[in-house]
Structures are given as C-alpha cells and as structure tokens.
Amino acid sequence: MGKNYSMMNIGTFKGNLTENERVMAGKELALTGSEISFNYMQAGQYTPFVHSHKQNEEVYIVVNGSGKLMVDGEEFEIQTGSVIRVAPAAERAIKAESGGLTFICIQTHANSLTQATQDDAIINESKASWMKG
Numbered sequence: 310m311g312k313n314y315s316m317m318n319i320g321t322f323k324g325n326l327t328e329n330e331r332v333m334a335g336k337e338l339a340l341t342g343s344e345i346s347f348n349y350m351q352a353g354q355y356t357p358f359v360h361s362h363k364q365n366e367e368v369y370i371v372v373n374g375s376g377k378l379m380v381d382g383e384e385f386e387i388q389t390g391s392v393i394r395v396a397p398a399a400e401r402a403i404k405a406e407s408g409g410l411t412f413i414c415i416q417t418h419a420n421s422l423t424q425a426t427q428d429d430a431i432i433n434e435s436k437a438s439w440m441k442g
C-alpha cells in the first residue's frame with residue numbers, strides 16, 4: 310500500500326522557475342480532485358491565446374509581481390496577493406507587467422465541492438512527536 314501523501318518541491322519561484330516556465334503538480338503529486346500549476350511569466354509576456362474551460366473553474370493566486378487579466382473582455386490589474394476565481398465558460402487571458410508575474414493556478418471541477426473543513430475534518434487520537442501530553 311502506498312503512502313497517504315505525496316510531496317514535491319518547486320523551490321523559490323524566481324529561483325527555479327525561469328523564462329515563462331510552468332510546473333504542473335498533478336501527475337507528480339497524483340492529485341485526484343484538482344490540477345495545480347506554478348507559473349512564471351517574464352516582464353511583458355502574455356498567453357498568445359484566449360481560452361475557456363469545459364468543466365473546470367480556475368483560481369489564480371498571484372504570489373509575486375503584477376499583470377493584467379482579461380475575463381470576458383474586461384481587463385483589470387492583478388498584483389501580489391490577488392486571488393481570482395474564473396468560472397469555466399469565461400474567456401480569459403493573462404499578461405505579465407514590467408516586473409514579471411508569478412502565480413499559482415488551481416483547477417477544480419466546478420461545483421464539485423460539497424463541503425469543506427468544518428464539516429469534513431475528523432479530530433484523531435494519534436499524536437505528532439511535537440505534541441506534548
């Protein structure tokens with residue numbers, strides 16, 4: 310039986326991700342409910358197409374830099390700390406501004422989440438080594 314976890318290390322974004330790099334985590338982590346990509350776009354770079362999705366919503370999390378996102382024709386600024394949910398059918402494109410843009414994109418099947426931590430978590434009896442008593 311395999312372990313109940315998988316782990317990868319992408320290092321620091323600007324250290325390991327260079328020149329418009331994208332690292333997909335899904336296969337390496339054997340994700341079953343989402344796809345996560347780690348993206349770095351150099352200053353001024355942009356996706357050369359507009360795209361939408363059939364079933365998946367996307368959450369873009371900007372961890373460094375700034376850029377622009379276009380969703381259904383509306384263009385707006387995004388920067389470090391911006392977190393944007395984009396519905397599947399929305400037409401989107403992204404562009405990095407002068408300092409480059411580092412972001413995480415999480416794809417999940419829209420409407421698949423029926424509950425979350427508050428209802429899903431179970432407090433167990435076992436202890437980690439750092440727990441006293």
Ligand code: ZN
Nearest residue numbers: 360361362367
């Ligand atoms: Zn997408």
